[in-house]
Amino acid sequence: MIEERITVERKVLSENDRLAAEIRRRLTERGIVSLNLVSSPGSGKTSLLEKTLGALNSKLKIALIAGDVQTENDADRLLQAGGKIVRPIITGGACHLDARMVTKALEQIDLEEVEILFIENVGNLVCPSSYDLGEDMKVVTMSTTEGDDKPLKYPAMFRRSSALIINKTDLLGHSDFDLERAKENARSINPDLELFETSCRTGEGLETWYEWLIRLVRDRKARDAE
Amino acid sequence: MIEERITVERKVLSENDRLAAEIRRRLTERGIVSLNLVSSPGSGKTSLLEKTLGALNSKLKIALIAGDVQTENDADRLLQAGGKIVRPIITGGACHLDARMVTKALEQIDLEEVEILFIENVGNLVCPSSYDLGEDMKVVTMSTTEGDDKPLKYPAMFRRSSALIINKTDLLGHSDFDLERAKENARSINPDLELFETSCRTGEGLETWYEWLIRLVRDRKARDAE
Numbered sequence: 001m002i003e004e005r006i007t008v009e010r011k012v013l014s015e016n017d018r019l020a021a022e023i024r025r026r027l028t029e030r031g032i033v034s035l036n037l038v039s040s041p042g043s044g045k046t047s048l049l050e051k052t053l054g055a056l057n058s059k060l061k062i063a064l065i066a067g068d069v070q071t072e073n074d075a076d077r078l079l080q081a082g083g084k085i086v087r088p089i090i091t092g093g094a095c096h097l098d099a100r101m102v103t104k105a106l107e108q109i110d111l112e113e114v115e116i117l118f119i120e121n122v123g124n125l126v127c128p129s130s131y132d133l134g135e136d137m138k139v140v141t142m143s144t145t146e147g148d149d150k151p152l153k154y155p156a157m158f159r160r161s162s163a164l165i166i167n168k169t170d171l172l173g174h175s176d177f178d179l180e181r182a183k184e185n186a187r188s189i190n191p192d193l194e195l196f197e198t199s200c201r202t203g204e205g206l207e208t209w210y211e212w213l214i215r216l217v218r219d220r221k222a223r224d225a226e
Numbered sequence: 227m228i229e230e231r232i233t234v235e236r237k238v239l240s241e242n243d244r245l246a247a248e249i250r251r252r253l254t255e256r257g258i259v260s261l262n263l264v265s266s267p268g269s270g271k272t273s274l275l276e277k278t279l280g281a282l283n284s285k286l287k288i289a290l291i292a293g294d295v296q297t298e299n300d301a302d303r304l305l306q307a308g309g310k311i312v313r314p315i316i317t318g319g320a321c322h323l324d325a326r327m328v329t330k331a332l333e334q335i336d337l338e339e340v341e342i343l344f345i346e347n348v349g350n351l352v353c354p355s356s357y358d359l360g361e362d363m364k365v366v367t368m369s370t371t372e373g374d375d376k377p378l379k380y381p382a383m384f385r386r387s388s389a390l391i392i393n394k395t396d397l398l399g400h401s402d403f404d405l406e407r408a409k410e411n412a413r414s415i416n417p418d419l420e421l422f423e424t425s426c427r428t429g430e431g432l433e434t435w436y437e438w439l440i441r442l443v444r445d446r447k448a449r450d451a452e
Contacts, residue, residue: 008234041266041351041380042372069352070381093382095321095352123379125267126295126321126350145371145394146268152297153349154267156319168371171400175427201401 016131019099023106023134027117031224033216034117036097036135038157040150041123043141044167046074047200048209049118050081055210057082060217061115065089065105067097067122074120085109096127099134115217125154137162144168145175148182151189158186163194165209170199242357245325249332249360253343257450259442260343262361264383266376267349269367270393272300273426274435275344276307281436283308286443287341291315291331293323293348300346311335322353325360341443351380363388370394371401374408377415384412389420391435396425 027034037045049064056062063085066075075088087105089097102119119135121128129138140161142150145168151158158164164186172179179197186193194212198205253260263271275290282288289311292301301314313331315323328345345361347354355364366387368376371394377384384390390412398405405423412419420438424431 005234005238008231012231040268040349041376042369068379071375071378073375073379093352095350122352123266124321124350124352126319126348127353143268143371145369145397149297149299150267153294153299155296168401171371171397174397174400175394 013130016099019103020132020134023099023102026106026111027134027136030111030114031220032111032114032117033213033220034119034135036119036121036128036133036138037141038121038125038128038138038161039123039141040125040143040146043123043143043146044200045120045123045141046077048141048165048167048198049078049120051200051203051206052118052210052213053078053081053083055206056213057084059214061113062118063087063109063114063116064118064120065097065102066120067091067101069093069095069122078120085113091122095122095124096131097121097133098131102133116213125150125157129154129157129160139163139165141165141167142182144171144177144179144182146177148178148185151182151186155189158189158193161190161193163196163212165196165198167198167200169197169204170201239356242325245329246358246360249325249328252332252337253360253362256337256340257446258337258340258343259439259446260345260361262345262347262354262359262364263367264347264351264354264364264387265349265367266351266369266372269349269369269372270426271346271349271367272303274367274391274393274424275304275346277426277429277432278344278436278439279304279307279309281432282439283310285440287339288344289313289335289340289342290344290346291323291328292346293317293327295319295321295348304346311339317348321348321350322357323347323359324357328359342439351376351383355380355382355386365389365391367391367393368408370397370403370405370408372403374404374411377408377412381415384415384419387416387419389422389438391422391424393424393426395423395430396427 067089072088138161293315298314364387
């Protein structure tokens with residue numbers, strides 16, 4: 001039974017990898033930077049994207065794919081925050097996005113109009129780590145109310161991410177969360193993590209995040225122009 | 227491919243249900259109350275159990291099974307908090323506990339010494355909702371830093387739970403979390419939810435939770451004695 005399950009899971013993953021490679025090819029040939037945003041439920045991914053839209057909508061051509069288990073709440077919020085290209089994915093119970101869902105969502109996006117694509121995954125620190133969506137990199141968000149041991153408890157996600165956003169820094173001091181320990185734990189799992197510390201409430205640290213995004217797009221353009 | 231996957235998933239779930247029924251039979255015939263604790267990562271399940279041990283260790287015979295993806299951090303914390311019977315389960319990457327894992331953990335517990343069993347599931351608001359562990363009921367915890375729309379976004383978990391603990395009430399007012407809206411959202415998904423509002427930091431609301439647990443055990447004993 002377990003063997004049978006593993007065999008099918010391998011097949012599902014290899015089919016996913018095939019579709020993800022195709023997405024990656026399409027996005028790369030158009031010079032689009034793509035980020036797969038992962039986190040626990042409630043870490044503040046959507047708030048962060050709302051702020052990002054507010055700050056960068058006039059500077060970058062942004063598209064967003066917002067995955068949710070059951071509602072379009074996140075997609076609605078991103079539209080209201082000024083998102084020009086926003087596509088919801090309702091997984092209907094599934095605990096992660098997969099490349100097939102993203103392929104479908106991309107069919108409804110004019111990629112000529114996009115410089116950077118954010119894919120907001122389902123809130124889940126486990127399953128999304130196994131599914132390549134064809135993105136350039138995963139960005140994991142954790143909030144200061146979640147406990148500083150999360151990188152140790154969910155190592156796969158932190159290992160497979162290129163950047164870590166520690167969000168809700170305005171709540172530091174209201175819990176036992178130790179920022180330095182959190183960063184140490186994260187680096188012990190993945191020393192190459194790009195680290196950001198942000199508060200969507202006070203705006204603290206957001207500028208650094210925005211600058212990083214702008215640099216990603218600029219560097220991609222420069223590389224493609226070579 | 228999808229059909230094949232669904233067939234195997236059905237088989238896995240039905241095998242799980244068989245094992246869960248066996249667990250339920252064993253726990254019930256010994257008069258043990260069992261709770262399957264589910265939530266996002268970082269909602270405060272372990273802190274809540276630490277407090278519960280401190281308050282009820284001398285009043286009830288408590289056993290705990292602590293599931294974690296990769297570490298034994300939670301089990302260690304529960305031992306340090308005075309847990310007499312604590313069994314860790316490391317899922318090794320799996321995003322939920324299943325009945326097979328719980329069966330194994332139960333082999334190492336003398337059930338004659340137990341009145342109430344807490345099973346702390348992996349932090350994940352999606353997958354654990356599909357796996358019956360043979361428990362009397364699921365208890366879902368959400369924290370006031372997660373967003374009051376979580377019941378709408380992860381309805382299966384709230385529908386299948388019998389009680390909801392809204393934790394970290396000391397942080398109310400530090401975010402846009404609206405307690406009344408959260409409760410409304412939860413009740414719209416499941417009107418029968420037993421509701422608790424707690425703060426492990428200030429102790430607010432914990433007494434009500436303890437009394438409920440004591441009553442569960444007492445009522446079970448009374449019913450078994452009839």
